[in-house]
Amino acid sequence: MVSIAKTSIYYGGVAEDVRKQIGVLTGYSEEQFPFRYLGVTLNPEKLQLINSILFGLENYWCSDLLLPKVVVNLINKLCKDYFWGTQPGKHKMIFQRWHSICSPWQEGGFNINELLSWNKALICKWLWLLSQNRDGIWDKLTKDYNMLDASIWTAQCKPHHAESWRAILKVRDSLLGLVGDQVAVQDVLDSSVLKGRFVISKVYDKLRQKHSKLGWARVLSYPEILPKHKISLIQAAQQVLSTVDKISARGYHLVNRCCLCEGALESHRHLFFRCPFSQAVRRLMLHWLGLTGSWSALALKNWLYRLLPQHGMLSWRCALVFSCLAGLVFTLWEERNNLIFLGRAKKPELLATELQWVLKIRLSASNNPHIRSWLVNK
Template sequence: MAITSSLDSFALLSGLHANPEKTNIYMAGIRDNIKQEILTVTGYTEGLFPFRYLGVPLNVGKLNKTMFADLIAKVQKVLNHWSTYKLSYAGKVSLINSVIFGLEQFWCSTLLIPKGVLKLITKFCRRFLWDSEESHRKLIMKSWDSCCAPYTEGGFNIKEILARNKCIICKWIWGITQHSDSIWTNWNYAYNIKSGDFWTLQKKNTHSESWMSILLGCIQLSLLYDKFRRKGNPISWGATVWHRAVLPKHSVFLMLDMQQKLATIDKLNHRGISLVNRCVLCKADNETHKHLFFQCIFSAAIWHQVLHWLRMQHRTSKLSKEVHWIAGKKVRKHWKAQWFSSCLGATVYSLWEERNIRIFQGLEHDVDYVVKRIKYFVRIRLLSVNSPSKEGEIIGSLNA
């Protein structure tokens, strides 16, 4: 009768009446005779675990991979749809960071997702980023862990899903420790924490999956995402590569160039992909990273014109060292420093683009055409990121 009175009180206060045909009741640790009595009084049918609430799977035991089939299917569907479009690496990184992680945001904020599910989502994202099936993994020159590193450590700043999941769970810990005024916090203090200390609370088999996740987080986690992710070695040239004066798609290729992660023919041969090793730009030597971007006659001619446009002196024999040394300097806010960063990214991208055009399309452009294209990229980018008051100075210097 107490149950009936509670339901009547709820209906009286809220004006809402539970529909027995659409409502299930879930019970655990109750004797069969009492369970049957409750079902008779309420008129509800008994629900079985696992079930979904607001799309999130709930279970009295441990959640398994099959319970996240909807999330996996949704992520896979979105990635397969995007794969039909011609997107740059920078565009793919942006989509992964925004849309894909937005899909699992609600799930991550509720409970710790099994590692098997997170690894599967990560595999889909890696395959989408590099346009590579499992049989073509030799074409992937940069590991996913290094892609997830921040810009200052040579990565693409893709957020690790597991680290994000743990970081979001921490907000529940924060709510508990700050005694936030919520029904959820008050309920946990009444039934789980009671008079004990949250930080020394022991896990029990009777705890729910979400509460076990929070206690696990309390033991293993720190306060910020930066504490959860894998750490890498800082790089001195990250500010140059990811400067706002560099087009995003240029930044990605410049980062791969600085780390020698582009799929040049010598690297593909080393990984067991047999190709005739010949530089398509000069047709005079084998294609290696150092030769393609700095020692090739065609590349050197382009660098000569670009550096002359930048009003910089250089010696072709030491061009590689000079470019890497300049890229390692701290970038200032003056637009002339932006000029260098933008030229560096546009030149590397244009050389790689010209190389691929010659291989896959059979077309060839001369040095002047490539240099004009580089200058076009740089002019448009510098004028878009600087204030209109500097427009006259920038145009005058670039055209000089």
Template sequence: MDVLTRIFRGLKQAPQFSFHPKCVQIELTHLFSCYSGLVPNPSKTNVYFAGVRSDVKALILRDIGYVEDHFPFKYLGVPLHSSRLTRDLLQPLLARIRAKMGHLESLHLTYAGKVTLLNSVIFGIEAFWCASLLLPKGIIKELEAQCRKFLWGTTGNRRFIFFSWEKVCRARKHGGLGIREVLSWNKALLLHMFWKLCHKPTSIWMQWSCHYIFKKSSCWDLNSEVCLSPIWTKILRNRDEFIQLMGSREAAKCCFQQWVTRPKFPVLEAYSVFRGEQLEPKWMRPILDSIVIPRHALTATLAAQNGLATVDKLCSSGMVLVNRCVLCCRAAEDAQHLFFACPFSQHLMQQILA
């Protein structure tokens, strides 16, 4: 970068000297290859300017032979912008997830199958974007709304839901369904960028950031209120939130020292920090056994937390007018009666345990 800056500064200060465009382009390509180990493709390489006079811009474009382009643009499918990302720039992510969910909804899957697909296919699409930028809260709410509709049913096939999304996003050992919460997962992946600075900044972007942004100061000392680019402001604010959750800067540094020694960033551990510690209910231990069928484990999880659509809840929602157990027709149906007090359920349990 210093060599390129000196070349462009010399062109600006002494325009009377004429350089052959082809020679300047070859020299710049050689310098770029020496610093990065990459070779630019002229047909796919564009130049972006900021704060440059039009005459200097024309001189640079004439000598390097590349085409000028403007923000925003896409890199590996992710939109890049010099300012805050707008909703319009993130529409491809929403459209891709809607298309994927529309295809999966026609498969008539069970709840357990939908949970598996949400954690593998859908969040695989989100993770690619979440690892590069912090999504706006409006986009995150819309993503969670799409996931809720896919899990519990669409508006055309409405189902009454008695299990909050906050409980759904808990880990299975904490009484949830194990679906990752988008905001905490996004923050954990964004913390990976900060981990790279503390680990070994091998990429060009990381080396440039250490030299021009952090300079000689530590990456823990730079104030997040300093006027930086939107992505760096979010990275530093994400670091400050991690410090607050850990209790102190020293505790955060100690945690990072353990993570830096690992070859890969522990995303799940960072995700658990942003989600917060939760109590592990004892009734989940038998449900988590490997011999339990996933569909049965999910039903048992909902039943233990009174999340099933029993007749008493359907009556309170106005869907059913008469509250009567469909098995014995003797008493009102709720979760306690359906699984433990109903004579038919008791007889069936005795036959299973016999």
């Protein structure tokens, strides 16, 4: 039985009248984000929900079992459909592969763990423990029942062995095929140890598929940038947003016209640099930052490139500029979608004001005293 007193409903994108009907039918109270689940503060951010809930639940099983590829593919599909908002029976055009998303921010991904490699990394912990020849109870029981007189590197799988033991041997064989021999595997495992503790993220980084780092990757380390703004910035920089020109390139016949200015053809370059509407919002945001004057698209691009920190600590001024830039990209893309799908249009002044308020809230939580001091005059 479900306890009504201990159960609440959290809505997202549900109309008010539907909420009331659900509340009357179920008797559950309506609550708001954020809330704490298993000690983790949760917000309705898709990335955080994927990492905290979906992968958190998977970790329970992945620590002992090597999930079949069918299960891994099914979980990945659920995550993809949820992240992209894909509806059952409907096709949604995506220009970014899931394996590229499952990589760190610095490599153009969204900092989601790649499930199969994470599964192997979790099991590597047991492989490392057995390779240390410890005298613990678990070690003795495992060796007496599964290994007999063999070592972890020569032990063979028997019909009576449990799936958890089979998983350890499969990961062992996979590592041997990946790096070469026992000594190399032991080096990989030992290099993942920090202060006597096995760090799963270290061995995962060695197992996962690597992608080339972005030239401006260090910008993404600013905590002042909102995650959803960061995603839009990465997608715009990689030109994987679903602009009309990219959709048309796949054979769909659409009227290619920028809905914001109703003038030129819609592309990444036009939408974020050349569109008069986006230029108007950009001028307002640059003025808010105190960067007055006439800024052409080329001048702005060159100036941002010179701002990219190559050495040393990232300055607080760079944090301000790039958090604003990421927010601007997100806001323009959201306004474009609202205009196309909802028929809602806002003036540049209103968009800039709303973005400024969002950035003020985010920047007010910064630990940098220079940023907080700058906000006092805003």
